[in-house]
Amino acid sequence: DAGITQSPRHKVTETGTPVTLRCHQTENHRYMYWYRQDPGHGLRLIHYSYGVKDTDKGEVSDGYSVSRSKTEDFLLTLESATSSQTSVYFCATAGQGAYEQFFGPGTRLTVL
Amino acid sequence: GESVGLHLPTLSVQEGDNSIINCAYSNSASDYFIWYKQESGKGPQFIIDIRSNMDKRQGQRVTVLLNKTVKHLSLQIAATQPGDSAVYFCAENMYSGGGADGLTFGKGTHLIIQP
Numbered sequence: 001d002a003g004i005t006q007s008p009r010h011k012v013t014e015t016g017t018p019v020t021l022r023c024h025q026t027e028n029h030r031y032m033y034w035y036r037q038d039p040g041h042g043l044r045l046i047h048y049s050y051g052v053k054d055t056d057k058g059e060v061s062d063g064y065s066v067s068r069s070k071t072e073d074f075l076l077t078l079e080s081a082t083s084s085q086t087s088v089y090f091c092a093t094a095g096q097g098a099y100e101q102f103f104g105p106g107t108r109l110t111v112l
Numbered sequence: 113g114e115s116v117g118l119h120l121p122t123l124s125v126q127e128g129d130n131s132i133i134n135c136a137y138s139n140s141a142s143d144y145f146i147w148y149k150q151e152s153g154k155g156p157q158f159i160i161d162i163r164s165n166m167d168k169r170q171g172q173r174v175t176v177l178l179n180k181t182v183k184h185l186s187l188q189i190a191a192t193q194p195g196d197s198a199v200y201f202c203a204e205n206m207y208s209g210g211g212a213d214g215l216t217f218g219k220g221t222h223l224i225i226q227p
Contacts, residue, residue: 033214045214103155
């Protein structure tokens with residue numbers, strides 16, 4: 001988890017409200033990723049970024065958007081949260097070689 | 113990417129014994145494989161990796177074996193300790209020319225250490 005922080009660490013919200021999760025890194029890594037982890041599904045890729053303002057969709061991107069205005073920050077937004085988005089969200093980063101990914105501590109999101 | 117799966121959801125071993133966690137992958141184009149350890153309430157932690165041009169790689173108390181013929185990956189932990197209790201994930205990373213895609217994870221194996 002060194003060098004990667006996520007905020008908030010826990011959040012409870014209501015269906016239909018917007019939610020933004022933040023990932024901050026101090027490693028100056030080029031690549032950043034958002035995953036969600038659910039029982040029975042393991043970790044699944046939501047979106048990723050390969051540079052400032054450069055992002056792409058992952059396996060489960062519907063209902064999520066991302067933004068990266070500077071190297072150290074990667075934001076994940078749920079425009080209108082649904083109960084199916086209750087999950088634990090992990091941010092990860094990777095350096096230029098982009099093989100090994102380092103994970104943050106996670107954010108537990110509950111949508112009521 | 114295609115799915116990466118695990119054979120057993122739970123593995124129970126005696127402290128001091130060796131543990132072997134298996135993983136099957138389906139995409140023969142995958143060129144890089146990783147094992148992660150996840151303790152309760154924490155993010156996945158890198159253990160060891162292996163590229164597709166290798167069939168074995170050793171770390172401290174861990175060994176990863178890759179059999180491309182049958183698309184099988186295994187993680188061996190020597191002299192298992194209580195601190196090894198965790199969920200272990202295998203993952204594959206297909207490195208594309210335009211940058212690095214994310215990882216495709218298996219569903220995980222829960223390793224339980226019996227005293």
